Amino acid sequence: xxxxxxxxxxxxxxxxxxxxxxxxxxxxxxxxxxxxxxxxxxxxxxxxxxxxxxxxxxxxxxxxxxxxxxxxxxxxxxxxxxxxxxxxxxxxxxxxxxxxxxxxxxxxxxxxxxxxxxxxxxxxxxxxxxxxxxxxxxxxxxxxxxxxxxxxxxxxx
Amino acid sequence: xxxxxxxxxxxxxxxxxxxxxxxxxxxxxxxxxxxxxxxxxxxxxxxxxxxxxxxxxxxxxxxxxxxxxxxxxxxxxxxxxxxxxxxxxxxxxxxxxxxxxxxxxxxxxxxxxxxxxxxxxxxxxxxxxxxxxxxxxxxxxxxxxxxxxxxxxxxxx
Amino acid sequence: xxxxxxxxxxxxxxxxxxxxxxxxxxxxxxxxxxxxxxxxxxxxxxxxxxxxxxxxxxxxxxxxxxxxxxxxxxxxxxxxxxxxxxxxxxxxxxxxxxxxxxxxxxxxxxxxxxxxxxxxxxxxxxxxxxxxxxxxxxxxxxxxxxxxxxxxxxxxx
Amino acid sequence: xxxxxxxxxxxxxxxxxxxxxxxxxxxxxxxxxxxxxxxxxxxxxxxxxxxxxxxxxxxxxxxxxxxxxxxxxxxxxxxxxxxxxxxxxxxxxxxxxxxxxxxxxxxxxxxxxxxxxxxxxxxxxxxxxxxxxxxxxxxxxxxxxxxxxxxxxxxxx
Amino acid sequence: xxxxxxxxxxxxxxxxxxxxxxxxxxxxxxxxxxxxxxxxxxxxxxxxxxxxxxxxxxxxxxxxxxxxxxxxxxxxxxxxxxxxxxxxxxxxxxxxxxxxxxxxxxxxxxxxxxxxxxxxxxxxxxxxxxxxxxxxxxxxxxxxxxxxxxxxxxxxx
Amino acid sequence: xxxxxxxxxxxxxxxxxxxxxxxxxxxxxxxxxxxxxxxxxxxxxxxxxxxxxxxxxxxxxxxxxxxxxxxxxxxxxxxxxxxxxxxxxxxxxxxxxxxxxxxxxxxxxxxxxxxxxxxxxxxxxxxxxxxxxxxxxxxxxxxxxxxxxxxxxxxxx
Numbered sequence: 001x002x003x004x005x006x007x008x009x010x011x012x013x014x015x016x017x018x019x020x021x022x023x024x025x026x027x028x029x030x031x032x033x034x035x036x037x038x039x040x041x042x043x044x045x046x047x048x049x050x051x052x053x054x055x056x057x058x059x060x061x062x063x064x065x066x067x068x069x070x071x072x073x074x075x076x077x078x079x080x081x082x083x084x085x086x087x088x089x090x091x092x093x094x095x096x097x098x099x100x101x102x103x104x105x106x107x108x109x110x111x112x113x114x115x116x117x118x119x120x121x122x123x124x125x126x127x128x129x130x131x132x133x134x135x136x137x138x139x140x141x142x143x144x145x146x147x148x149x150x151x152x153x154x155x156x157x
Numbered sequence: 158x159x160x161x162x163x164x165x166x167x168x169x170x171x172x173x174x175x176x177x178x179x180x181x182x183x184x185x186x187x188x189x190x191x192x193x194x195x196x197x198x199x200x201x202x203x204x205x206x207x208x209x210x211x212x213x214x215x216x217x218x219x220x221x222x223x224x225x226x227x228x229x230x231x232x233x234x235x236x237x238x239x240x241x242x243x244x245x246x247x248x249x250x251x252x253x254x255x256x257x258x259x260x261x262x263x264x265x266x267x268x269x270x271x272x273x274x275x276x277x278x279x280x281x282x283x284x285x286x287x288x289x290x291x292x293x294x295x296x297x298x299x300x301x302x303x304x305x306x307x308x309x310x311x312x313x314x
Numbered sequence: 315x316x317x318x319x320x321x322x323x324x325x326x327x328x329x330x331x332x333x334x335x336x337x338x339x340x341x342x343x344x345x346x347x348x349x350x351x352x353x354x355x356x357x358x359x360x361x362x363x364x365x366x367x368x369x370x371x372x373x374x375x376x377x378x379x380x381x382x383x384x385x386x387x388x389x390x391x392x393x394x395x396x397x398x399x400x401x402x403x404x405x406x407x408x409x410x411x412x413x414x415x416x417x418x419x420x421x422x423x424x425x426x427x428x429x430x431x432x433x434x435x436x437x438x439x440x441x442x443x444x445x446x447x448x449x450x451x452x453x454x455x456x457x458x459x460x461x462x463x464x465x466x467x468x469x470x471x
Numbered sequence: 472x473x474x475x476x477x478x479x480x481x482x483x484x485x486x487x488x489x490x491x492x493x494x495x496x497x498x499x500x501x502x503x504x505x506x507x508x509x510x511x512x513x514x515x516x517x518x519x520x521x522x523x524x525x526x527x528x529x530x531x532x533x534x535x536x537x538x539x540x541x542x543x544x545x546x547x548x549x550x551x552x553x554x555x556x557x558x559x560x561x562x563x564x565x566x567x568x569x570x571x572x573x574x575x576x577x578x579x580x581x582x583x584x585x586x587x588x589x590x591x592x593x594x595x596x597x598x599x600x601x602x603x604x605x606x607x608x609x610x611x612x613x614x615x616x617x618x619x620x621x622x623x624x625x626x627x628x
Numbered sequence: 629x630x631x632x633x634x635x636x637x638x639x640x641x642x643x644x645x646x647x648x649x650x651x652x653x654x655x656x657x658x659x660x661x662x663x664x665x666x667x668x669x670x671x672x673x674x675x676x677x678x679x680x681x682x683x684x685x686x687x688x689x690x691x692x693x694x695x696x697x698x699x700x701x702x703x704x705x706x707x708x709x710x711x712x713x714x715x716x717x718x719x720x721x722x723x724x725x726x727x728x729x730x731x732x733x734x735x736x737x738x739x740x741x742x743x744x745x746x747x748x749x750x751x752x753x754x755x756x757x758x759x760x761x762x763x764x765x766x767x768x769x770x771x772x773x774x775x776x777x778x779x780x781x782x783x784x785x
Numbered sequence: 786x787x788x789x790x791x792x793x794x795x796x797x798x799x800x801x802x803x804x805x806x807x808x809x810x811x812x813x814x815x816x817x818x819x820x821x822x823x824x825x826x827x828x829x830x831x832x833x834x835x836x837x838x839x840x841x842x843x844x845x846x847x848x849x850x851x852x853x854x855x856x857x858x859x860x861x862x863x864x865x866x867x868x869x870x871x872x873x874x875x876x877x878x879x880x881x882x883x884x885x886x887x888x889x890x891x892x893x894x895x896x897x898x899x900x901x902x903x904x905x906x907x908x909x910x911x912x913x914x915x916x917x918x919x920x921x922x923x924x925x926x927x928x929x930x931x932x933x934x935x936x937x938x939x940x941x942x
Contacts, residue, residue: 010371015394052161076379122227137271170866219540242481318598324713382693433542452610455607554798694855764925766924
């Protein structure tokens with residue numbers, strides 16, 4: 001169902017005025033595949049001094065709050081919480097980013113969770129690109145969402 | 158080189174005050190892997206009525222202009238041009254997104270190109286998620302950049 | 315009644331803390347009077363390739379979401395829906411723009427509807443100004459609003 | 472010439488990377504036609520206490536600075552100056568709004584001048600709508616622009 | 629209690645999803661200590677022509693509405709009202725700024741009240757800095773807040 | 786000299802179109818006076834786990850980039866660098882915040898330096914307010930600025 005186009009094909013926001021607010025949650029993940037020199041720098045860095053992960057996590061939280069202004073047909077909403085977490089996965093030579101967003105609204109928070117992951121990943125890219133520009137953002141996707149008329153959805157695995 | 162941390166590990170913007178502006182360009186790409194029903198809907202839709210691609214392309218352009226506010230240590234800059242293009246690649250069951258950003262500045266436009274692709278991809282996700290939430294953003298990466306002291310850089314292939 | 319000034323003449327937001335949220339709707343319209351060459355280009359363009367109308371409609375939707383940040387004494391609110399529609403009215407050599415905004419809030423959405431029309435009109439101007447700068451925005455006004463203590467209001471005709 | 476669409480009809484920003492910055496100026500005007508009670512209130516108000524004109528003028532200045540984020544294909548630029556002026560024109564039962572914008576850039580400031588007038592007009596509407604919602608924004612147009620390859624342009628009269 | 633860090637020390641937004649909205653109010657104050665020439669200019673100015681106080685008050689109101697985007701771990705919320713008031717206190721050679729913010733939300737509005745005072749103070753600084761740059765912002769603090777689980781809080785005096 | 790009002794007392798941006806860009810720098814400082822329990826928590830916290838200082842420093846950098854949108858008559862500009870540093874000063878039971886901003890522009894960066902300090906201070910307040918709301922922002926002021934027609938200025942001490 002093309003919820004974002006009317007019968008004549010014009011873009012539109014979905015009308016949520018008849019829907020009661022309820023608790024909505026969404027979890028998303030993404031990966032930043034790095035080169036070995038960046039991996040080693042990240043391993044050393046988090047132990048010694050300076051740490052790009054809190055910078056990326058904060059940027060992800062702030063990015064989630066801007067979802068409504070960046071995605072044209074998204075609704076403005078009041079987020080109850082956003083969490084973003086970066087973790088190094090050395091055997092995949094990658095950083096894994098996880099996000100969780102919560103709101104009590106008439107519309108879901110999937111886009112907020114995905115935006116949090118994306119902005120955190122881009123922030124990591126920005127901070128590490130002086131070492132090597134060959135990083136790749138991989139597998140940014142929704143893991144799970146709850147609440148709303150359509151209820152719970154989980155990715156396949 | 159950790160350009161975004163000072164000697165004590167504090168996050169910082171790179172000082173570009175001594176650098177002369179010159180022409181900077183960057184190209185980035187990314188993929189949205191969709192399900193077969195979405196692929197078919199996109200194929201039919203672009204021919205008949207309504208088209209999510211221009212919506213995503215516009216959102217990508219506008220997102221690129223917000224890069225400095227979303228990525229904490231990015232510099233504000235004046236973009237000379239941003240282009241975003243979505244194209245259906247049926248045999249990969251995916252949409253490919255390409256971006257190109259240009260500025261005459263003392264700092265590069267790689268992040269702007271990557272932001273354009275990411276916001277366009279998330280906008281596509283938003284518009285198609287009523288059909289299926291199992292889409293995945295894949296391989297968002299820099300293809301090439303020119304200008305600046307470090308000159309031209311291209312991805313491996 | 316000067317709702318936006320206190321007894322000493324200082325600007326203020328209207329206090330809506332005692333008011334219960336209810337369904338608010340507003341409809342607005344405006345016209346962009348174009349020159350004949352632009353009219354002809356728009357007629358040909360919408361049929362052939364490229365179409366400034368969806369760009370303007372999207373910009374109007376996004377502008378409506380920014381009303382609270384642009385109009386100093388407006389309240390931030392959660393829009394349930396915004397629609398914007400451009401249509402060519404050849405015998406008036408004009409584009410007519412209509413908007414509809416909806417929220418379940420303690421404050422009305424008239425300004426959001428008017429902002430949507432204005433930003434859509436300015437976006438059309440921007441896209442057509444390479445052809446001729448002599449376009450004029452005409453008759454931007456509220457058509458109707460419902461909800462709230464003051465109830466329904468309609469323009470004279 | 473459709474400067475904002477490429478050969479395939481996709482929306483695009485105009486590439487200004489080859490253009491040298493030079494002094495650009497633009498002047499715009501618009502009218503807010505008010506009802507007699509609002510006219511009388513504005514006449515009394517500006518003399519006694521509280522004055523909606525500075526509020527609208529400031530909002531217009533701030534709106535001009537947001538033009539690049541509101542109009543999808545506009546370039547970000549550094550405004551050297553923006554002026555907005557509201558004046559009561561009693562025999563037309565209207566407020567006239569004039570703006571002037573200046574930048575030393577590779578792209579013009581027409582949209583900034585028009586945005587300043589539009590946001591100032593909407594702000595006036597917002598502050599007076601408690602008295603009567605039947606106001607109409609009329610004849611928002613460019614008066615004159617100078618600078619750039621196309622040089623000086625003036626409206627007909 | 630470190631409400632803004634999880635057990636591992638990562639920054640986080642406080643989860644307010646289980647909290648019922650109720651009426652929240654906050655009052656804040658701050659001082660801008662000026663030099664004698666600025667004091668005299670302000671005294672003369674407010675009587676004669678032009679007045680920096682409404683400009684600062686408006687900027688404070690608009691700044692309060694941006695609190696959620698400026699303070700990384702603040703929640704977006706719908707403000708019911710914001711008031712800002714500047715007053716000259718000649719015997720302290722200072723401008724006193726008072727703010728009051730109101731919302732019906734699951735989270736408090738202390739930061740909004742403090743942001744309103746801070747942005748108003750900085751705006752005053754900006755407008756008077758042509759006369760003397762030696763102004764100092766002093767004693768920006770919360771005066772009182774009501775509502776929420778923790779109830780009423782008042783500063784010592 | 787009231788640079789922000791014209792002869793009739795209307796607020797205006799200063800016209801910088803005739804001024805050549807040159808290197809501008811500004812340094813500002815401010816203090817957050819905390820209670821003893823917060824001081825002890827900050828001392829323990831920075832050693833063990835979680836640290837509010839990088840969060841505040843990042844928020845200050847991002848706030849500086851928004852100066853033009855928050856201060857009504859400020860010019861948009863391209864910052865070459867912003868640095869913000871928080872340090873605990875136990876014998877004053879305070880956090881000292883220092884900022885440094887740099888741009889190559891026709892207008893100064895004093896407001897950007899002061900905004901960086903203010904937003905960093907408010908962010909600290911936000912993160913510590915769960916422990917005690919009685920913190921006070923003290924002595925936010927410009928330390929020094931260089932560049933521009935008026936040259937170097939330093940505070941008295």
